Amino acid sequence: IRYGGAFENLERASKRLSLVVPLALALIFMLVFFAVKSLKHTLMIYVAIPLAAVGGVFSLLIRGMPFSISAGVGFIVLFGVAVLNGLVLINGLNELKKEGILQLDEIIKKGSKRRIRPILLTASTDILGFLPMAISTSAGAEVQRPLATVVIGGMLTSTLLTLIVLPVLYRYVESGKKRLKTRKAIPSAAFAILLIAGLGISGETQAQDTTFSLQQAIDRAKLNYPSIEAARLEVEKQKAFKSASYDLGRTTIFTGKEEVGNSSLGTQNQIGIVQSDIDLFSIPAKNQLAQARTKQAISQQNLNEFTLIRDVSMAWYGAVSAKQQWELYKQLDTLYANFAKAAELRFKTQATSRIEYLSASAKYKELLVNIRKAESIYFASLQILNQYLIYPSEFEVDIKDVELHVYSISSVVDSLQGSPFIDLYAKGVDVALSNWKREKANYLPKLNLEYTKQAIEGVNGFYRWEAGISIPLLPFAQSGRTKVSKYDYQIAGKVFEQNKLEIVAGYNQQLSRYVTLRQVLEFYQQEALPLAEEQIQASTLAYNLGSIDYVQFIQNVEAAINTKQKFIIQQSEYFELSTSLKQLTGK
Known part of the structure; x- marks a missing residue:
């Protein structure tokens, strides 16, 4: 069908x-x-x-x-x-x-x-x-x-x-x-x-x-950063040198004959063993030098760790400061958007001129540019931080409790007792002293031992042994080396005193600036920042009601923004000083 x-x-x-x-x-x-x-x-x-x-x-x-x-x-x-x-x-x-x-x-x-x-x-x-x-x-x-x-x-x-x-x-x-x-x-x-x-x-x-707090960033950097592992290996290397303190000399094995001839079998040295240059008397001095170098390597390891903590902290605080700047601009986005809308409405109702409307639009576009710029600076600071973290994917910094790890003030004497810089310079003096003692120990005699199994006129069962010492009768070279090591020790002592004076002076200078900045930040937090926020709100309300023109509005808002930006800059310097003081004092 x-x-x-x-x-x-x-x-x-x-x-x-x-x-x-x-x-x-x-x-x-x-x-x-x-x-x-x-x-x-x-x-x-x-x-x-x-x-x-x-x-x-x-x-x-x-x-x-x-x-x-x-x-x-x-x-x-x-x-x-x-x-x-x-x-x-x-x-x-x-x-x-x-x-x-x-x-x-x-x-x-x-x-x-x-x-x-x-x-x-x-x-x-x-x-x-x-x-x-x-x-x-x-x-x-x-x-x-x-x-x-x-x-x-x-x-x-x-x-x-x-x-x-x-x-x-x-x-x-x-x-x-x-x-x-x-x-x-x-x-x-x-x-x-x-x-x-x-x-x-x-x-x-x-x-x-992933979000990193300061302590999390420091812990991860300690695990992954190469300088920490290199310092640890240096400590192990110096520990390995301790076995070099025990110098038992050189061993010689020989055989031969003496007084052979005129039908005489003479003396046959069947086997002989000689141990020469046995350096027993300088073992304590060498051992002391090895221990001093090991302690110096440990001190360098501690300084490397504190230096890494300082670098990570500075990079982290730099990222925090950049993030605060970025968030400040983002908070202003709504304010300037409403300002631009209000200016547009007043222009359409012929309440203001076109100049005010264009100025408002230009200010809003300028803010958008600043937002993008602040965002790029923030992500660049994260890349700087990531050279220490070596984190394979994207992450952010946690700005909560940002003042939790700041430096706590104590007396100069108490503060610098654990300074890794002073400790390293002091260990340098100890190494120079131990090296001087080792050079002086080279004047001590060295032992020589000999044992020989003999056969005389074909009759076995005889043996021969010798024991003696060797000393430098003309120790001109050794005397020169000893004097050099003595001068090295004296120089190390003076360098230590000079560096300690510089460290104390630098500490006092940074501490004075640190105390001043803390007072400045307290002023900002208690007075300047609340006033700036109130100034922004009052200016916005006054502009919307027509009490002030756009010039006054922009001046008031920019003054308040400038106050907030100064606070972020001062806070960033405060954190950097805190980090430097913590490295200087080893806290």
Whole structure:
């Protein structure tokens, strides 16, 4: 049986539609991807298609219309318009992100408010444009009504759900990029809908940034930094030198004959052993030198560790200061954005001139540039810190309890008792003294021993032994070496005294500056910073009420910002002095 006429046309059109709809969906996906250049954002925008399809199906169901070719064409039109609304919203959010507004919640709120009007206007234009076709009763209405019904119903659900679902998905994806460390598949509800629609996607995997406190950074650097391991190996090397203190001389083994000839068998030295230059008397002096060098290596190891702690602390505090500067600019972003909006509103209502509006816009753009600059400085400081941490992935610094590890003041004598610098110089004096004693021990005699097993005239059972000492009768070379070592000891003592004086003077100078800075910071924390914050709030309120002009507003706000920036700079210097004092005192 072969059906013809309208049924044959419907069957042929349905087959073409089954090819055209997937092709249209694929083309829409490609065009959106080329527009946003992000697979995640493309998939988020594509969520609008199933949301629109739900409205189109329900609108046909409510009006009691069957699915037809014109309804299928309506779905194709609907998909393109629905995706356009999602594209407008996501592009708006990404633009705010590129402008330097880095608080995610603020990006979503501002972007949604900024894009809600064009999205609603686009949707209402489409709905009103297809409304006459949806209620048409003239000739050809049976073709127009299903198409218009699908578009109107789909636009209603797509617009409302897009404004709700897309911001939620955007926050989920963008916040996950910064919070999750462990990679794991997280299927979302929107992805499940897309799977039903025939587009398989996988859950997003993201990584959470690790946060390092100061103590955590120091502990990791101690484990990984090469200078600490090199100092430890130097200690082991000096310990190995201790065995060189025991010099038992050289061993000689020989055989031979004496007094042989004239038919005499003579004396046969069957085997002889000679141990010469046995240096027993200088063993204590050499042992003392080895111990002194070992202690010096341990002192150097301690100094290397304190130096590493200082370097890591300075890099960490530098990152903290850069982060505080960055966060200060980010806090000002909302303030200057509202200032720019207020200036725009006053300009539109002719309350002020265009100069004020342009100045406000320029100030806001300048702030955005400063935000980007502060962000780049912060991440550069993290790279400096990472040369000590050798951490393989991204991390941040924890600025909570930043004053927890600052230097505590005590008396000069008590503070410098454990100074690694003074201890190292003192160990240098000990090494010079031990070396002088070793050189003097070279005047002591060395022992020589000999034993020989002999046969005389062919008769075995005889032996010979000798014991003696060797001393330098003309010790000119040794005398010179001893004098040199004595001068080295005296020089080391004077160098120690000079360095100790410099360390005490440097400590007093840094401590005086440290105490002054602490008083300055207390002033900022108790008076200057609260006043600066109050000044910003009062200036903002006064400008919004029209009590002050934009020049006064900018002057007041910049004065308050300058106060906060000075506090960050003074605090950074305070932390650097604290770190230097802790290294100097070994605390």
